[in-house]
Amino acid sequence: MECFHWLRHRCQRLVASDGARGWYSPPDGLPAKRRREAGGRRRTVLARRGPYQTEYQAVSKEYRGNAIRTTKYSLLSFLPVNLFQQFRRVANLYFLFLVLLNWVPAVEAFQKEITMVPLLVVLMVIAFKDALEDYRRYLFDKKVNYNSVHIYSSQKHVGRKSRTVVSSSGSAGDEELLRILQLYSDNKIRTTKYSLLSFLPKNLLEQLHRFANIYFLFLAALNFVPVVEAFQPEVAVIPVVLVMSVTAIKDIWEDYRRSKLDRFMNKLYCQVYRSKQKAYMDQHWQDVRVGDFIRLSCNEIIPADVVLLYSSDPRGICYIETANLDGETNLKQRQVVADLPLQVRCSGG
Numbered sequence: 001m002e003c004f005h006w007l008r009h010r011c012q013r014l015v016a017s018d019g020a021r022g023w024y025s026p027p028d029g030l031p032a033k034r035r036r037e038a039g040g041r042r043r044t045v046l047a048r049r050g051p052y053q054t055e056y057q058a059v060s061k062e063y064r065g066n067a068i069r070t071t072k073y074s075l076l077s078f079l080p081v082n083l084f085q086q087f088r089r090v091a092n093l094y095f096l097f098l099v100l101l102n103w104v105p106a107v108e109a110f111q112k113e114i115t116m117v118p119l120l121v122v123l124m125v126i127a128f129k130d131a132l133e134d135y136r137r138y139l140f141d142k143k144v145n146y147n148s149v150h151i152y153s154s155q156k157h158v159g160r161k162s163r164t165v166v167s168s169s170g171s172a173g174d175e176e177l178l179r180i181l182q183l184y185s186d187n188k189i190r191t192t193k194y195s196l197l198s199f200l201p202k203n204l205l206e207q208l209h210r211f212a213n214i215y216f217l218f219l220a221a222l223n224f225v226p227v228v229e230a231f232q233p234e235v236a237v238i239p240v241v242l243v244m245s246v247t248a249i250k251d252i253w254e255d256y257r258r259s260k261l262d263r264f265m266n267k268l269y270c271q272v273y274r275s276k277q278k279a280y281m282d283q284h285w286q287d288v289r290v291g292d293f294i295r296l297s298c299n300e301i302i303p304a305d306v307v308l309l310y311s312s313d314p315r316g317i318c319y320i321e322t323a324n325l326d327g328e329t330n331l332k333q334r335q336v337v338a339d340l341p342l343q344v345r346c347s348g349g
Helices: 001-017 030-037 052-059 078-086 090-101 112-145 177-182 197-208 210-224 235-266
Strands: 270-273 279-284 317-320 330-336
Touching: 078 112, 090 112, 112 210, 210 235, 235 270
Parallel strands: none
Antiparallel strands: 270 279, 317 330
């Protein structure tokens, strides 16, 4: 009932008010909202390659470029900035205080140089880690900044290159085709991290990336110094060697399982079109090259990046599962590339 009274009161107020301000006001030149904004400050858009170059040059000086920079250091600022950030941690300040306290003759417990070694090692390892992370950020920034983008230009438009599909089964004397194919590697899958020669140095390097292993290795090495020797040097090495050996065995077992899976995927067969036989022939996935025409069937594993050129579906679509890539089990829809001129260079014409 209260809602009804409110609606009735609202209608009476609208009827009593000016008709031009009622439910609908016909446009008089500009809409009401535009009329209110006409007296205010207008917003102007200036194109970089538009007709108003003088105004653009005057306005663009207030803005910086679009280069992305996520790095924290430069060559000159790395040492002071990194030391400042490390000594913001209470632990580093505590150990620095102990080092300085050991230089006082009244409370000296160890040799002055020995007390500085642990702190210097920790600071150097963390500085090396920060430098490596900052270098990776620099590479990522460089990759993003140098990505190509299409920008409108008022100059005469140059014809865009057409997209062409070229078969890899062209004539043997086609030098242009051979030059293009040499730019791409084969389709052999390799997800293993090690080889027989690189396992020992690479695995040791990965394990020494962990701060705990470096710490215990430093304690074991420090035990070889006669001044601070607490145990027999051989006994102090046993825990570090045991932990690193167990980790190495685990890593090599996981890498062996990846190697078996790689061999299984590389030896799978697919049907590749051959111009000499004028038919689709069975071939290992590891032998597939860029430009091969592949015929796929239902529920078939596809260990390659392919472009859909034809589908048995009348709508030109197919459904794929990408659980091996992103873990999603729902089917994703892919469509045949539209407006793609096909150019097939075959030896048989």
